Amino acid sequence: MITLLTTGSRGDIQPYLALGVELKKAGYVVRVATFENYADFVKGYDLEFFPIKGDVSRVIASQEVRGAKQADNPLKFLLSFNKLKSLVADVQEDYFNACIGAQAIIYHPGAAIGYFAAQHFKVRSILATPFPMAPTREYPALIFYNAPRLGRRFNLVTHKIFEQIMWSASKSAVSQFWKRKFGRLPEDFACPYPQQNTRRAPTIISCSHHVFPRPADWPEHVHNTGYWFLEEGAGWSPPEELQDFLSKGKAPIYVGFGSLGEATSAAQTTRLVVEALQGCGQRGVLATGWDGLAQIDQLPVDIFILESAPHSWLFPQMAAVVHHGGAGTTAAALRAGVPSAVIPHTADQFTWGRRVYELGAGAKPLPRKRLSAEKLAQAIDAALANETRKKAGDLGRKIQCENGVQAAVKIIVDVIETS
Numbered sequence: 201m202i203t204l205l206t207t208g209s210r211g212d213i214q215p216y217l218a219l220g221v222e223l224k225k226a227g228y229v230v231r232v233a234t235f236e237n238y239a240d241f242v243k244g245y246d247l248e249f250f251p252i253k254g255d256v257s258r259v260i261a262s263q264e265v266r267g268a269k270q271a272d273n274p275l276k277f278l279l280s281f282n283k284l285k286s287l288v289a290d291v292q293e294d295y296f297n298a299c300i301g302a303q304a305i306i307y308h309p310g311a312a313i314g315y316f317a318a319q320h321f322k323v324r325s326i327l328a329t330p331f332p333m334a335p336t337r338e339y340p341a342l343i344f345y346n347a348p349r350l351g352r353r354f355n356l357v358t359h360k361i362f363e364q365i366m367w368s369a370s371k372s373a374v375s376q377f378w379k380r381k382f383g384r385l386p387e388d389f390a391c392p393y394p395q396q397n398t399r400r401a402p403t404i405i406s407c408s409h410h411v412f413p414r415p416a417d418w419p420e421h422v423h424n425t426g427y428w429f430l431e432e433g434a435g436w437s438p439p440e441e442l443q444d445f446l447s448k449g450k451a452p453i454y455v456g457f458g459s460l461g462e463a464t465s466a467a468q469t470t471r472l473v474v475e476a477l478q479g480c481g482q483r484g485v486l487a488t489g490w491d492g493l494a495q496i497d498q499l500p501v502d503i504f505i506l507e508s509a510p511h512s513w514l515f516p517q518m519a520a521v522v523h524h525g526g527a528g529t530t531a532a533a534l535r536a537g538v539p540s541a542v543i544p545h546t547a548d549q550f551t552w553g554r555r556v557y558e559l560g561a562g563a564k565p566l567p568r569k570r571l572s573a574e575k576l577a578q579a580i581d582a583a584l585a586n587e588t589r590k591k592a593g594d595l596g597r598k599i600q601c602e603n604g605v606q607a608a609v610k611i612i613v614d615v616i617e618t619s
Contacts, residue, residue: 201229202612203250203302204328205295205311211458211528213238215330215406216308218430220247222605226613233298233311245430250298252291292377304616309333312370315392316378318401324615327396327403328608330527331548333366334403334422335359335394336415345551367391397421400618404608407527410598411534411555423611426604427531432510442485445504449483451519452504453580456487457543458526469571470496473522474503476576485518511536520583522576525549525556525565534561537596539588541579543568560591 204220206213213234220230224247232242233250242249292313299305299317304324307314318325327333331342337352339345341362349355371391378386396403397419406428414424446452455473470486474496477484483502487509488495495505511529515521515536523529525542530552533540540562542553553565563582566575582588 201231201248201302202304202306202616203231203233203299203314205298205305205307205314206232206234207308207310209458210238210241211526212308212330213241214430214432214528215428216306216328217242217245217247218428218605219306219328219406219608221245221430222609223612226609231298231302233295250294252294252298292373293381296377296381304612306612309366309393310369312367312392313374313377315395316374316386316389319386319388324618325392325396325401326612326615327393327401328406329403330406331551332405332407332412332424333363333393334397334405334415334418335363336417338415338417339412342548342551345548346554363391363393367393400615402611402615404611406531406604406608408531408534408599408602408604410595410602411559423608425607425611426602427535427599428605428608429512429531429535432512436510436513438509438513439506442504442506442509445485446517449502451517452483452485452502453477453520453522454485454487454514454518455522456489456508456529457524457545458489458529467496470505472571472573473576474500475573476580477503479573479577480580482519482580485514520580522580522583524568525552527552530556531599534592535596535599537593537600539563539583539592541566541576541583543571543576543579559595560588561595562588562592 202223204216206216216232220232223230229248231248231250233252234242236251236253239249239251295311295313296317299314299321302321302323304326305314305318306326306328309327309329315325335356336359337356340347340349340355341358343362344358375385375389378384395401398421402421402423405424407424408426409424412424473484473486478500484504486503486505488505488507499505511532515532515538518538520539520541521533522541522543523533525544526549530540540556542549542556542562542565544550544553544565545568550565556562557564563579566579
């Protein structure tokens with residue numbers, strides 16, 4: 201059996217389910233440990249579900265997470281992580297118990313206890329991350345990527361700092377749990393991520409080489425496999441109203457901000473988006489998500505609002521995608537080959553927005569706090585420029601030719617079978 205330790209919202213765990221599905225095809229029993237909210241989601245892919253106590257929707261609505269959503273620079277990001285420590289204190293025992301009986305433990309960097317559980321049970325540990333997370337001199341760490349560039353040595357330092365910030369979110373919680381259960385700290389208790397660079401304990405990254413090329417100074421056993429896409433929508437069919445809307449005009453603009461946003465401002469944001477779409481003469485499909493946008497009265501006939509739809513089905517039918525810059529949404533937009541207008545709210549979203557722009561596959565990112573109807577209309581126009589559309593299409597075709605999840609499974613099988 202292989203245990204996958206995941207964390208975050210639905211979009212965060214999707215790549216891990218894709219990995220689990222492919223591991224099951226390879227003949228393994230796969231246990232996925234994640235929040236109780238996602239039991240049906242996990243079981244729907246015929247994977248074993250192990251519940252992590254807690255309601256992720258309440259966590260995301262908490263004051264601590266609301267503060268983290270506003271972290272638009274490295275210092276704020278560090279401070280927000282310090283506040284998030286209390287939210288992970290009570291889940292360590294669940295994560296540990298999910299590892300009992302596993303022959304390998306694959307863990308998200310936000311579930312660092314996976315490394316120590318693997319050492320305790322004397323099984324393989326694999327760090328599986330949805331973003332580049334290995335020190336390099338070639339570019340800064342994610343939360344520093346949008347900051348001024350200060351040279352190769354500084355780039356390396358930013359990665360070391362980022363590792364320590366990520367570790368700080370779990371360190372005290374893991375320590376408290378281990379002392380409570382075993383009366384001591386784990387052996388060699390320190391930041392685990394730098395240890396994940398050998399054949400028996402590798403790092404695998406769900407990111408395309410065409411988006412972030414593999415740095416020359418990475419260790420051999422840090423792997424940029426390509427994205428792990430979950431084939432969504434099994435048993436899902438689009439509402440008839442949505443199909444009618446798509447068939448009755450030119451390709452619309454998708455707008456959605458995932459699990460971000462505030463219920464108190466969702467209606468106002470929706471009106472701003474509608475004004476922007478009308479200002480640039482575009483139809484729109486708006487996804488409300490978790491309070492990012494809202495249903496409002498008196499919608500124009502060229503605007504369609506839904507709660508959600510599988511990105512793999514919806515994005516290829518769009519002319520452009522306006523989104524928050526989450527790693528999963530960015531990947532889906534890039535694979536679809538449609539240009540993006542990224543509205544980063546916090547943390548690594550600024551990185552993905554800048555990277556999409558650097559690749560020529562989207563407009564210059566527009567930070568949420570600077571969002572206006574006029575600026576959004578300009579960003580949409582920029583995304584729809586011929587050259588941007590061409591580059592987005594070219595990049596999408598390259599990503600579609602990758603099979604990151606199969607590459608990752610090949611590495612994992614090699615790790616497990618290594619004596």
